[in-house]
Amino acid sequence: MKLLELRLNHFRNYQDATIPFQEGINILYGPNGAGKTNILEAIYYLAITKSFRTSIDKHLIFSARDMFRIQGLFHTTQGQEIVAHIAYSITRGKHLSVNGQKITRFADYIGDIPVVLLCPSDLSLSQGSPQQRRRFLDVLLSQSSKIYLHHLVQYRRALKQRNLLLQQTAVEDSLLESWEENLIKNGVLLIQKRLEVVEELSHRVQELYQRLSKTGDKVKMVYRSRINPGKGQDLETVYRETLRSHRPMEKELGSTLVGPHRDDLLFLINGKPMKTFASQGEHKTFVIALKLAEYHYLQRQKSETPILLFDDIFGELDADRITQMLNHLGSMGQVFVTTTSRNFFEKVGNALADVHYYYVKEGTISPVEA
Numbered sequence: 477m478k479l480l481e482l483r484l485n486h487f488r489n490y491q492d493a494t495i496p497f498q499e500g501i502n503i504l505y506g507p508n509g510a511g512k513t514n515i516l517e518a519i520y521y522l523a524i525t526k527s528f529r530t531s532i533d534k535h536l537i538f539s540a541r542d543m544f545r546i547q548g549l550f551h552t553t554q555g556q557e558i559v560a561h562i563a564y565s566i567t568r569g570k571h572l573s574v575n576g577q578k579i580t581r582f583a584d585y586i587g588d589i590p591v592v593l594l595c596p597s598d599l600s601l602s603q604g605s606p607q608q609r610r611r612f613l614d615v616l617l618s619q620s621s622k623i624y625l626h627h628l629v630q631y632r633r634a635l636k637q638r639n640l641l642l643q644q645t646a647v648e649d650s651l652l653e654s655w656e657e658n659l660i661k662n663g664v665l666l667i668q669k670r671l672e673v674v675e676e677l678s679h680r681v682q683e684l685y686q687r688l689s690k691t692g693d694k695v696k697m698v699y700r701s702r703i704n705p706g707k708g709q710d711l712e713t714v715y716r717e718t719l720r721s722h723r724p725m726e727k728e729l730g731s732t733l734v735g736p737h738r739d740d741l742l743f744l745i746n747g748k749p750m751k752t753f754a755s756q757g758e759h760k761t762f763v764i765a766l767k768l769a770e771y772h773y774l775q776r777q778k779s780e781t782p783i784l785l786f787d788d789i790f791g792e793l794d795a796d797r798i799t800q801m802l803n804h805l806g807s808m809g810q811v812f813v814t815t816t817s818r819n820f821f822e823k824v825g826n827a828l829a830d831v832h833y834y835y836v837k838e839g840t841i842s843p844v845e846a
């Protein structure tokens with residue numbers, strides 16, 4: 477997938493901008509606060525229909541305006557043209573169209589423009605909160621599987637309803653049970669898909685990690701859930717029993733304690749939890765391997781090359797890791813990179829073909845001759 481042109485209207489600090497992009501590596505450089513991340517945010521928003529920085533769409537609107545628009549002209553690997561357009565207005569909400577056709581269910585569209593984002597907060601994925609790791613799985617699976625996204629939406633709806641009931645003083649078990657069945661119906665698929673993707677990514681991450689770190693260290697990912705069927709046990713049955721046994725405690729606390737919304741991913745290095753045994757450098761290498769594995773996974777599932785978005789991560793990494801990563805990227809599709817220092821990038825980037833520079837300043841962006 478390639479983004480050939482991006483148009484922004486009243487998005488963040490861009491009033492009105494039309495930016496042509498190129499195949500290969502697009503490097504956006506400029507001072508802090510210029511609007512570099514805003515560009516990556518717009519591309520991500522167009523693909524995922526949400527920001528990675530805020531869940532409040534209103535904050536994305538240029539000061540004192542009441543709506544923003546983002547439009548992208550994409551070419552698929554097969555040579556098909558996609559014009560995606562999203563408008564958000566405070567009064568009318570979010571509207572999406574593709575090639576002029578209105579899309580009412582966003583879940584039917586998400587994944588058609590696959591993206592992989594790597595930003596500074598990802599570098600703590602292996603040390604951060606379980607929520608961050610669940611989000612990683614959800615964003616990946618929502619792009620690769622429309623069924624997953626559909627069930628995720630249904631699951632969240634059921635969870636909200638059950639939690640509201642649990643917060644009431646006297647609630648009938650039969651009412652709770654009907655929402656539990658709904659949770660189980662959707663949650664089983666979420667758990668199965670997550671188990672599958674973790675299994676597959678884990679092998680790939682292991683290979684990439686060894687290649688990047690030039691060590692024989694063994695890294696592994698394991699999906700952790702309280703709903704944990706033993707050999708020969710059925711997931712659905714165990715799910716139902718686990719919910720039932722937690723019900724008294726859940727009534728007391730007013731929230732659902734078990735299920736995919738509480739699960740986690742465990743990262744291991746040589747059989748030990750990375751959280752307590754890995755160095756900072758090992759964490760970083762691991763996350764890069766994980767992101768590259770995510771990229772390969774999406775590419776295979778969608779038969780389409782994802783767009784890579786690297787936000788300001790080069791300051792966080794040493795030259796050796798950057799060079800290795802760029803060498804790996806050399807063979808990939810379109811990449812967007814933000815950095816405050818073009819000089820720094822030129823040192824490592826000159827060896828690569830197909831590098832294009834853009835200068836960003838105070839809400840304007842323009843291509844620069846190399």
Ligand SMILES: Nc1ncnc2c1ncn2[C@@H]1O[C@H](COP(=O)(O)OP(=O)(O)O)[C@@H](O)[C@H]1O
Pocket residue numbers: 487488489490506507508509510511512513514515535536537538539814836
């Ligand atoms: N809704 C908005 N309206 C106008 N300006 C905004 C809005 N949201 C953020 N900004 C401005 O965008 C700039 C930050 O842009 P960002 O892309 O994060 O910078 P960087 O180039 O450092 O990545 C800041 O100057 C901020 O004031």
Ligand SMILES: [Mg+2]
Pocket residue numbers: 512513514788814
């Ligand atoms: Mg930034």
